Amino acid sequence: MCPGRWVLAGVAGLLAGLWLAATPAGAAVSGRLQQELAVRVSGQPLPTKGLSFLQLEGTGALGPGSYMVIGRVFYDGVLDAADPYEINPNLAPGDPLDPDYFAGAELKEAYADFLGDRADVRVGRQIVRWGLLEGARITDRVNPLDFREFLFRDVEDRYIPLWMVRADVYPAWGHLQWLAIPDLRFHKPAPAGSEWQEFELPSDLRRPRRSPRNTEWGAKAAWQMGEVAASASYFYTWDDFPAAYRSIFGVGGQLTGVSFDARYERLEIFGVTLSRTARGMVLSLEGAYDRGKRLATDAAAGVPGNEVERDVARYGAGVDVNVAGVDVSVLYIQEQIVRFESYIPVNRVERGASLMLREQFLNDRLEAELLGLYFATGRQYILRPKLAYKLTDHVKCAVGLDLLGGQRGVPPDAAGGARDFRFVGYFKDHDRVTATVAYRF
Amino acid sequence: MRRICGKELKGNGKDSMVFKNRWMKTAGMCAAAALLGLAATAQAAMTGTEIVQKSRDLYQGVDQRSTVTLELINSDGSTRKIVTKRLWKDFKGDQGYAAKTVFFTLFPPDSKGVGFLIWDTSDPKQQDKLWLYLPSLKQVRKVSVRDQDDAFMGSDLTFADMGQRLLEEDAHTLVGDETLDGKGYFIVESVPVSESIYGKKRLWISKDDHTTLKIEYYDRKNELLKVQDITWIRDGNMRVYKQLDVKNVQTNHRTIYTITDLETGVGLGDRDFSDRGLTRGYRE
Numbered sequence: 001m002c003p004g005r006w007v008l009a010g011v012a013g014l015l016a017g018l019w020l021a022a023t024p025a026g027a028a029v030s031g032r033l034q035q036e037l038a039v040r041v042s043g044q045p046l047p048t049k050g051l052s053f054l055q056l057e058g059t060g061a062l063g064p065g066s067y068m069v070i071g072r073v074f075y076d077g078v079l080d081a082a083d084p085y086e087i088n089p090n091l092a093p094g095d096p097l098d099p100d101y102f103a104g105a106e107l108k109e110a111y112a113d114f115l116g117d118r119a120d121v122r123v124g125r126q127i128v129r130w131g132l133l134e135g136a137r138i139t140d141r142v143n144p145l146d147f148r149e150f151l152f153r154d155v156e157d158r159y160i161p162l163w164m165v166r167a168d169v170y171p172a173w174g175h176l177q178w179l180a181i182p183d184l185r186f187h188k189p190a191p192a193g194s195e196w197q198e199f200e201l202p203s204d205l206r207r208p209r210r211s212p213r214n215t216e217w218g219a220k221a222a223w224q225m226g227e228v229a230a231s232a233s234y235f236y237t238w239d240d241f242p243a244a245y246r247s248i249f250g251v252g253g254q255l256t257g258v259s260f261d262a263r264y265e266r267l268e269i270f271g272v273t274l275s276r277t278a279r280g281m282v283l284s285l286e287g288a289y290d291r292g293k294r295l296a297t298d299a300a301a302g303v304p305g306n307e308v309e310r311d312v313a314r315y316g317a318g319v320d321v322n323v324a325g326v327d328v329s330v331l332y333i334q335e336q337i338v339r340f341e342s343y344i345p346v347n348r349v350e351r352g353a354s355l356m357l358r359e360q361f362l363n364d365r366l367e368a369e370l371l372g373l374y375f376a377t378g379r380q381y382i383l384r385p386k387l388a389y390k391l392t393d394h395v396k397c398a399v400g401l402d403l404l405g406g407q408r409g410v411p412p413d414a415a416g417g418a419r420d421f422r423f424v425g426y427f428k429d430h431d432r433v434t435a436t437v438a439y440r441f
Numbered sequence: 442m443r444r445i446c447g448k449e450l451k452g453n454g455k456d457s458m459v460f461k462n463r464w465m466k467t468a469g470m471c472a473a474a475a476l477l478g479l480a481a482t483a484q485a486a487m488t489g490t491e492i493v494q495k496s497r498d499l500y501q502g503v504d505q506r507s508t509v510t511l512e513l514i515n516s517d518g519s520t521r522k523i524v525t526k527r528l529w530k531d532f533k534g535d536q537g538y539a540a541k542t543v544f545f546t547l548f549p550p551d552s553k554g555v556g557f558l559i560w561d562t563s564d565p566k567q568q569d570k571l572w573l574y575l576p577s578l579k580q581v582r583k584v585s586v587r588d589q590d591d592a593f594m595g596s597d598l599t600f601a602d603m604g605q606r607l608l609e610e611d612a613h614t615l616v617g618d619e620t621l622d623g624k625g626y627f628i629v630e631s632v633p634v635s636e637s638i639y640g641k642k643r644l645w646i647s648k649d650d651h652t653t654l655k656i657e658y659y660d661r662k663n664e665l666l667k668v669q670d671i672t673w674i675r676d677g678n679m680r681v682y683k684q685l686d687v688k689n690v691q692t693n694h695r696t697i698y699t700i701t702d703l704e705t706g707v708g709l710g711d712r713d714f715s716d717r718g719l720t721r722g723y724r725e
Contacts (some may be wrong), residue, residue: 029484060499068722115721129579155578170717229583275583277568321585363515363694364595393522393549440550 027060033437038402040087040228041193048087048195049149049434050077055108057202065114067124070156072186087195098191101148105207109161111349119326122166127159130180130220130233132273132284133318135354135373136333139271139288140232142218144240146188150196150427152402160185161411181216184208186264187240198426202262205242208259214238220271227278232269238264246306258430261305265294287315311338346421351376365390368436373424380406380424400437404428458640489613489629493644495651497608502705506528509544509700511596516693523594524548526723527700530562539563541714542603546594553639554666556719557593559600560692565607572601581716590638596696597667597687599638609725610635619645626654639666652680665690674703682703 031054038049054258060067072304078087078313079102085091133138135151144157151158163183165360184207208214220233244262268291275284277376290312297303316333331354355372371384386400409422443702487495511523512589525544525621532538539561546555556574571584611631625648632641640663645655652675658667685698712718 030553032550033709113721120717121722134578134580156514175717257533277570277583277585280585281573282583313492320582322591344551359596363519363521364592365521365668390549390551396551421526 017413027058028045028262029056029058032438037435039285040430040432042431045088045350047078047081050081052253054057059331062112066111069110071106072108073105076101078102080117083195086191088197090197091192095192097193098170101191101193106190108156109344111114118170120168122168123164125161125163125183126166127161127166128166128218129153129155129159130231130271130273132275132327133286133316133331133333136286136314136316136317136318136331138314139235139273141240141267141269141288142181142233144185144194146190147190147196147198148194150190150198152384160188174221177218177220178219179216179223181214181218181237182210182214184214184216184238184264186209186238186242196395196427197431198391198423201242202244202260204260204262206261206263207378208238208264228274229277231271231273233269233273235271237269239267239269239274239293240264244296244305246299265292267292284318284320286318287313289313295337295344295346297341298343298345301341303343308341308344310338310340310344313338325359326355327358330354347377351367374425377407378407378409378422378425379428380422382403382424389402394440396438396440398434399433400432401436403431456715470570487615487627489615489627489631490608490613492627492629492646493611493613493631494608496644496653499651500530500678501529501681502679504528504707504709505681505703505705506707506709507700507703508547509698511594512697512699513596514695514697521595523552523596526593527720528709528713530714534563537562537567542595543714543718544722547688547723555723556722557600558714558716559603563607565609569601572661572716572719574716574722576722581719597689597694597699598685598696598698600670600718601638604635606637610637616643618648619652621645624649640664650675650680660691674700679705 014217033054034052036049037047040046040048053072055070055072058069065385068350079097079208084097085093091097096169108126109125109127111122114121116125128142131138132144133140143162145158146153146160149157150215162181162185164179164181167178167403169178186207189199189201212288216235216236216237218235220231220232222229222231224230239280241321242262242264244260247259247349262426270291271288273284273286275282277283287301293310293312294307295310297306297308301305312335314333314335316331318329318331320327320329333352335350337344337348350376352373352401354374357370358367360367367403368386369384369386369388371382374383381404385402386398388396388398391394404424404427406425407422408422408425408428409420410426460600501718504526506529507527509525509527511525513523515521524547526547527542527544529540531540534646541561542559551692553576554576556572558572558574560570562569573584582583590599590601592599594599604632611633614630614632615627616630618627619628626645629644629646630641631644633639637652638661640659640661642659642720643657644652644653652673653671656667656669656672657665658669660666667687667689669688672683674681674683682698683705684700686695687698688695
């Protein structure tokens with residue numbers, strides 16, 4: 001790792017802080033200094049994370065509107081304490097580490113709000129969340145995900161902010177939202193050197209150019225039907241997973257070569273959500289229909305390009321309830337490929353469920369939380385018990401466990417999916433203890 | 442807009458009972474003397490329900506914007522402070538809602554931007570509605586009604602206490618009266634007839650202006666649970682809480698709610714009490 005890189009990051013952060021601190025009256029600066037540690041406990045204890053970051057958030061007036069800027073400088077010092085080839089056993093000797101994973105400065109969000117009587121506009125780099133079922137990613141797919149720490153980071157780190165224009169209109173009957181996203185970014189796999197490295201993007205992956213024609217568009221309408229809150233959405237996007245088309249060349253019946261053309265494809269997502277309160281519970285339903293999803297096929301099937309276009313239906317139901325003072329959220333989701341063929345090397349139907357329990361104690365200073373995720377295929381699971389304690393109004397510390405299990409499977413190759421790929425079970429030997437201390441100001 | 446609590450008062454006079462000249466004041470005093478006798482007779486005949494209704498009918502302005510500071514004091518003396526901005530509007534039963542309230546947390550920093558939106562229904566068949574905005578999730582979430590029995594921000598009042606139960610959700614009985622600091626108070630017992638975490642409540646309501654001086658909350662075993670003392674801002678005919686001091690006698694936990702920077706007639710609208718208002722957060 002180049003030490004100059006994080007020195008540069010520190011300087012950039014300092015300058016950003018000074019700039020924010022020097023903003024005119026009416027502006028406000030807040031932020032967070034955070035230290036995160038993780039030790040793998042499957043086998044010999046091994047430190048796998050030593051992340052420190054400073055995040056600054058600046059807000060203020062901007063003409064008739066306002067602005068928000070969130071930036072961060074970070075440094076992960078785990079390589080000072082552990083060997084990267086131990087942290088990530090998939091890393092081959094000589095493979096270069098991704099220095100951006102260990103240190104850097106990043107602009108997280110930066111947007112301006114213009115608020116009117118019946119309409120609001122937000123322009124800039126931002127995160128937009130649709131949907132009701134937390135973590136289910138059924139209609140909540142506006143921003144792609146960053147898998148640098150698998151599924152374990154908070155929303156602000158897991159969702160990749162995008163430059164976009166968001167307009168919200170409030171007619172008497174409800175709420176209309178419109179999105180225009182010229183900033184084309186896609187899911188970001190954990191990079192080389194990360195213990196969560198699972199799959200890689202093909203090196204010759206073609207990305208669509210930023211242009212009006214390639215812009216992503218979204219629209220959502222929300223309204224109330226008696227006691228039921230409803231929404232319908234449409235998102236003309238790019239699939240965040242690339243398709244890898246394969247061409248086989250032959251002369252006189254002899255195979256002479258294979259070429260791959262990996263590229264992102266357009267995708268349409270139609271969504272609907274319904275929720276209502278009944279008998280002390282919040283019931284939520286959410287569904288989405290993906291039109292134009294590209295799926296890899298078995299090579300033996302002889303499908304031209306090795307990819308087929310299919311539609312995928314995703315749907316789920318959730319219940320939020322308070323039982324004896326404990327907040328309980330239960331979620332069931334299912335995903336189904338329409339017009340499934342046996343040569344598509346994934347399951348026709350995938351099922352999953354989650355359970356979240358949360359309770360506060362000691363004058364609300366102590367919070368206990370348990371998150372459980374279960375995926376039927378390969379009986380994969382994640383269990384995340386966590387305890388967080390507020391030492392002062394500004395300082396909070398937390399300890400937790402991340403337990404992963406199920407069938408391990410094999411990761412997909414660059415050419416597409418693998419029938420035995422297990423997204424969670426692949427990390428079954430990555431159980432870890434985590435600790436966090438955060439100072440907010 | 443009117444600013445109260447040590448701030449300027451710029452009201453248009455509509456909501457303050459100010460006698461404009463001395464003649465009217467003299468005539469008014471004569472009339473008042475005659476009416477007081479009638480009023481005393483009328484009050485003597487008031488039922489518990491009527492007294493509680495009077496205490497509910499206190500004029501609080503058409504809307505309010507204020508800073509509410511919660512000081513949470515543990516049994517060991519350790520304290521925690523929460524500062525919120527509170528917006529409130531009297532909906533007078535419009536669309537089935539008595540009032541709507543929104544709180545935006547300003548302090549501590551890890552809760553900054555968290556918003557609570559409460560719609561108090563005026564329809565006994567409907568349940569109050571509650572939403573929560575968590576900036577960390579960037580989403581507004583509906584919260585189940587049962588959660589209204591949860592402590593409001595860890596304080597000694599529940600979400601339901603922060604709103605108001607419908608009059609008919611309790612049976613109100615006048616059980617006596619008492620003179621405290623030279624002022625007369627009705628003592629009314631309110632026993633739930635619909636679901637409640639309390640066995641009963643006992644209220645001390647002023648005979649003069651129907652403000653509530655004290656509330657005792659009893660648990661379902663009818664043992665004293667909490668005592669709430671209230672001081673009031675009195676401005677013309679307007680009555681607004683100035684401070685609530687709530688002690689849980691079973692846990693020795695205490696919460697002091699202090700209202701400052703109170704403004705009324707600020708022109709709050711429907712959008713301030715919607716998911717749009719919640720996600721916007723508080724803006725001056």
